[in-house]
Amino acid sequence: MTDSPPPKGRQPGRPRHVTPSADYLKRHEEIVEAAAKVFQEKGYGSGSLDDVAAALDLRKASLYYYVHSKAELLYLIFERAIDGAIEDLEQLAISGSPAERLAGLLRHQVRTVASNPSLFAVFFDQRPHLEDDQEARIRDKERRYLGLFVDAVDAAIGSGSIAVENSHYAAQLLLGMANWSYKWVDPDHDDVETIADAAVRLVLGSSKTGGDVR
């Protein structure tokens, strides 16, 4: 009740003008996080807003103080995942030799995905539940993302670091190798850096390519 006003009119992509309180933002993020866990475990269709609210010891109706709909909640998870993944990627994509660059991108992808399985489980598996306009926004960001990988593969082919012919296929295969990690890596028992190393070794051999680009 002593909070800042409810953020009516909040739309993805349309920035707010009244700044929400820190408490409000914190709660908002807790809700997105809880929703990611619920949608990971039960799927978007079977996971209910009651589940999300219960995880935070709230009532369902209270969620509507923070989000407009279940659909928006899903989109917020996607935005969080892709924006987090894009971080650091742009600079990685323009540094070092072709082999180092490709190794860096692959490492980054493994780290990013394997370190936050909940978020990426939703991102990768609940995609069909996005509404059309939401899907279009995510697809745009993803297309640029894939482009960085294709460019790095092209450069690595040019320098003779890898032997593949079709760089688009190769980029998708490499992304798959890294992205799949959310299905099997347990961040508590597996060492993500060791896995990232293995991925680089598998593709670029045991040469010193892309040593420790943290």
Next chain:
Amino acid sequence: MTDSPPPKGRQPGRPRHVTPSADYLKRHEEIVEAAAKVFQEKGYGSGSLDDVAAALDLRKASLYYYVHSKAELLYLIFERAIDGAIEDLEQLAISGSPAERLAGLLRHQVRTVASNPSLFAVFFDQRPHLEDDQEARIRDKERRYLGLFVDAVDAAIGSGSIAVENSHYAAQLLLGMANWSYKWVDPDHDDVETIADAAVRLVLGSSKTGGDVR
């Protein structure tokens, strides 16, 4: 009405004694296929039995002549996917040089998954909706499946064909590379064999390893 008796008591793993008619089996398979498409597009939670029935121009209640529950329908999809994937795999896993064997497994995995995206989209993405005993059955088959890959990786390491250290991680990474294909391959526009070639090249280089092991 002129059909064979409704197959009461049908449980996964408990073989039937009265042989169902060919018509019955055909319809049964159509239902599983339609369900796979529905669950792929809408997810298990949001996809309804009404959707499945409508896809075959039936009423929902009629489905219960063929399956006991929505949950069983999901399990049948999983069984179909894993049993199909295991086919041919066992012989592939014991033929040729280490490098050829690994190339063969990788090719097989890309072919299997990319050729039937609907089925494997459900298999890989709707897993949390399996009931515990169903999940246990699938997990057992999958564990043996992974074992074949780990063995092939070990042999390839032994023969110097790949440079990785941890064969379990390497096997998961290779499976990921292949499995991910259901997310991006369009069997109508992409050539699955070319993609399989690219995967082998990426991991084993351009040497003639595992030429054409169809």
Next chain:
DNA sequence: CCTACCGATCGGTAGG
């Protein structure tokens, strides 16, 4: 294989 129907769940709203 169908019509009719039940009980439960769920997203969302009213009103405070």
Next chain:
DNA sequence: CCTACCGATCGGTAGG
């Protein structure tokens, strides 16, 4: 942030 509630959907059953 809560209580109370509505309308719609859905898995499953009865009975034929």
